[in-house]
Amino acid sequence: MKTPDVLISGLGAFLPERVPIGWAVDRGLIEREAAERYGITSVTVAGEIPAPEMAVRACREALERAGQDPVALSLVLYVSVWYQGPHGWCPQYYVQRHTGAGKATAAEVRQGCMGMFSALELAASHLLASDEHEAALVTSGDNFTSPLLERWRFSPHFVMGDAGCAIVLSRRSGFARLKSINAVTLPEYETMHRGPEPLYPPGATLPGKLDFGDSKQRWLTGPDRDPAGALKLVAAQDELVTRTLGEAGVALEDITRVAYANGSRERVEGRAMVPLGLPMSLSTWEQGRTVGHIGASDQVVALEQLLAAGDLGKGDHFLMLGVGPGLTIACAVVEIVETPHWAGVPVRAAG
Incomplete structure (x- = not known):
């Protein structure tokens, strides 16, 4: 959109x-x-x-x-x-x-x-x-x-x-423009984060702990696993990013920084930066590794922290990429149109 x-x-x-x-x-x-x-x-x-x-x-x-x-x-x-x-x-x-x-x-x-x-x-x-x-x-x-x-x-x-x-x-x-935002859902992956647990009674009323690692492993070895595996996810994400960048009128070369869910270096690199063809130095992993996966706040906090530190400024483009149970993938492009009054002053390389 x-x-x-x-x-x-x-x-x-x-x-x-x-x-x-x-x-x-x-x-x-x-x-x-x-x-x-x-x-x-x-x-x-x-x-x-x-x-x-x-x-x-x-x-x-x-x-x-x-x-x-x-x-x-x-x-x-x-x-x-x-x-x-x-x-x-x-x-x-x-x-x-x-x-x-x-x-x-x-x-x-x-x-x-x-x-x-x-x-x-x-x-x-x-x-x-x-x-x-x-x-x-x-x-x-x-x-x-x-x-x-x-x-x-x-x-x-x-x-x-x-x-x-x-x-x-x-x-x-405003100091920034939300240029485009989109999401795509692959509902055939719905069982990945559910496992064999029944829908009733609700899990919160039963003993036990949430373990996404266990439910995912059960899904990978169960009958609901999609034979296309991660290839379908990569294709869906690629189409989503391409569409969102196109709507924003920018190319990947115009992206200054990329924020993905705060996971391990392996996950951020393998699920975001490598598919995008961008180096890890453009990711927000260095910031994310100090706070962990903070629920739905990862990308917005990363944007706030980059601006506060002076690492984003006028003319920069910020790509937000996220994924959640469902399975849903989302993407947004933000353009910084002016440095906000509360932000630091970006240090730019000479020339």
Whole structure:
């Protein structure tokens, strides 16, 4: 979907304390060989800070940076991956209450680790639908401290970190332009992250822990495995990236940095950079390896961190690439049209 009239006016991120992966190795929470192979140095651990509270803190930062009156927001979308709070409770209204965005329509988007892409696409469509829609707030928060999940062994190539992120989209002004965003779903891979577990009763009501590594292994050796294997995923991703770049009017050579899900070096390189034909030096892996896989916040936090450090500036193009259970692949292109007032000054090579 082309979205050249949708601007990014604010970004916010909340990253709790980083815990070195060596700490987890010493306590037997992850095998030393796996930790060394992944290359992840630390993950962010929120302890008892609720996921929606991390989202609120990121939202306040994003709104302040944007100079956005929360009363003028027409939409608030909350992206969740893990459990957010009490049963039957809706986190999006907590965000509304604590940011002053009470006049907006609010909804929760639950689409795994690529949920921010879906929320951004929905928010962009909302803004483009009516001139009366001035700005939208998209946020996410997740705390993976839970007896239902082992953050250090959650899935092959991934160690889970906690974070909150927020992005303000506007029709009026902004420092960046969301030029295009798209997603593709391969529903035949739906069973990959389900395994043999029945749909009823819900897993949250039963003993046991979520283990994506186990469910994927069962899928690979079971009758539902697609004989095309990873080739279908690579082809779908290639078509998606090509289409998104085409809509944005840019080529791969124009891309300054690429953000993929924060996994091991092997996963980021093999699933993103090699298929794109780009070097790892253009990836955000060096930043991602210090926080872990922070749910749906990976790509937005990477963008915020690059801007804050002065590693992106006017004229740069940022490619976001994500994947989530479903199986869904998403892609977006962001152009930096001016350096935001809160960002560092990029250091450019002479000539």
